[in-house]
Amino acid sequence: KNEVEQSPQNLTAQEGEFITINCSYSVGISALHWLQQHPGGGIVSLFMLSSGKKKHGRLIATINIQEKHSSLHITASHPRDSAVYICAAHVNTDKLIFGTGTRLQVFP
Amino acid sequence: GAVVSQHPSWVICKSGTSVKIECRSLDFQATTMFWYRQFPKQSLMLMATSNEGSKATYEQGVEKDKFLINHASLTLSTLTVTSAHPEDSSFYICSARDLRVGSYNSPLHFGNGTRLTVT
Numbered sequence: 768k769n770e771v772e773q774s775p776q777n778l779t780a781q782e783g784e785f786i787t788i789n790c791s792y793s794v795g796i797s798a799l800h801w802l803q804q805h806p807g808g809g810i811v812s813l814f815m816l817s818s819g820k821k822k823h824g825r826l827i828a829t830i831n832i833q834e835k836h837s838s839l840h841i842t843a844s845h846p847r848d849s850a851v852y853i854c855a856a857h858v859n860t861d862k863l864i865f866g867t868g869t870r871l872q873v874f875p
Numbered sequence: 876g877a878v879v880s881q882h883p884s885w886v887i888c889k890s891g892t893s894v895k896i897e898c899r900s901l902d903f904q905a906t907t908m909f910w911y912r913q914f915p916k917q918s919l920m921l922m923a924t925s926n927e928g929s930k931a932t933y934e935q936g937v938e939k940d941k942f943l944i945n946h947a948s949l950t951l952s953t954l955t956v957t958s959a960h961p962e963d964s965s966f967y968i969c970s971a972r973d974l975r976v977g978s979y980n981s982p983l984h985f986g987n988g989t990r991l992t993v994t
Contacts, residue, residue, distance in 0.1 A: 800983065808913075808966055810985035853918065861907060861972075863983075865918040 770794045771856050773866035780873050786841040788869045790854035793835065798857040801828050801839050803850045804868070810853075813839070844873045878902060879971050881986025888959055888993055896954045896989045898969035904949035905971035910942075913966040913988075922967075925952040959993040966990050 771792045780786055790799070801813040814821050814828040816837070821828050825844075830837040841848055849872045855863040878901040888894050898908055906927045911919040923944050924932040931944035943955040952971075956963055968988040 802985075808968065808988040808990065810968065810970075810988070812983050812985065815982055855919075861909070861924055863909075863921060865920070867918045 769867065771854060771864050771866040773852075773854055773869050775869060776867065778869055778871045780844050780871070782845055782873055782875050784844050784873075786844050786848075786871065786873075788839045788852050788854075788871070790837045790839070790866055791835060792837075792854075792856045792864075794856060794858050794864065796856045796858055799830055799837050800855040800857065800863065801837070802853040802855060804853060805850050813852075815857075841871075846873045846875050849873050879969065879984045879986045881969055881989055883989055884987060885990040886992070888991070890960055890993055891958055893955055893957045894959055894991060896956075896967055896969075896991075898952045898954070898971070898986050900950045900971045900973075900984070903971075903973045905952075905973070906949060908946060908952040908969055908971045909983075910944065910952075910954050911968045911970070913968065919968065922954075925954075927952075956991065959991070961993045964991055964993045 774789050798815050798817045800815050803811045803813050816830050825842045827840040851868040851870050853868045854866045880899045880901055882897045886894055908925040910922045912922050913919045921934050922937045925944045925946040927946045927949050933939045941957055946952040966988050969986045970983045972983055
């Protein structure tokens, strides 16, 4: 069993739909990252959170420390949101454990 | 904002040759940089942690003599894949933490990655 698991692995949506990607982890963390990887491979850090909820534009990330669970929500999805979304658990000062990613495709 | 530049973005080399990949922090100093490898359809795996002025810390199973890491300045880390073999073909990506904003949990910035193909 992976220490960081994501679901779903693949997700397709119509433009405008509300999207949720889930991340569960089994290790103690100091923070959890949500990353976006574009088709070319480049990675952008979307959120880093250790409690509660963060919002940036149409993106919302939440984390429940007691349940060891985090979600990434995308409101009013758009084709340009198509990417691989990765959660990563920050388990000590520097080490990150990555989930396997969720491949999202949003169709117009 | 903070930017990490990685070069080259792709490289094709022959088996047995060495390839150097550079990772630069453009507008901040990074005492620590991280090197990851990603095989197709798989997640990123940390290979090593590069420390400025000292030896890199390698993850279990990563050969330090094959993947040479040098972090000679606060803005540059290099990864050299020595005596490359086709099984080294992968996507290599670096990241660095901008410590200006504080502690270990400061944001991570990633390079755009290097796609290595060994023929």
